[in-house]
Amino acid sequence: MAKKTYKQLQQQLNQEKLQLQKEKQRARKERTHRLIQKGALLEKYFDLYETNVEDTEIFLKKLSNEVKK
Numbered sequence: 297m298a299k300k301t302y303k304q305l306q307q308q309l310n311q312e313k314l315q316l317q318k319e320k321q322r323a324r325k326e327r328t329h330r331l332i333q334k335g336a337l338l339e340k341y342f343d344l345y346e347t348n349v350e351d352t353e354i355f356l357k358k359l360s361n362e363v364k365k
Contacts, residue, residue: 338352
């Protein structure tokens with residue numbers, strides 16, 4: 297088996313880095329999609345279409361406290 301040259305090793309490293317970046321990007325897209333879906337469900341079932349983020353957080357904190365009881 298022939299030894300890999302520095303250039304070949306560098307190319308392999310770059311390919312691995314590129315693959316890792318693609319996996320991270322895919323994971324970010326999946327997370328973003330999931331968060332959008334959950335937000336849409338929150339608006340739908342609690343009729344929060346006109347509620348701002350701060351008021352939504354207050355609502356969720358109160359709801360969370362009630363669920364935990």
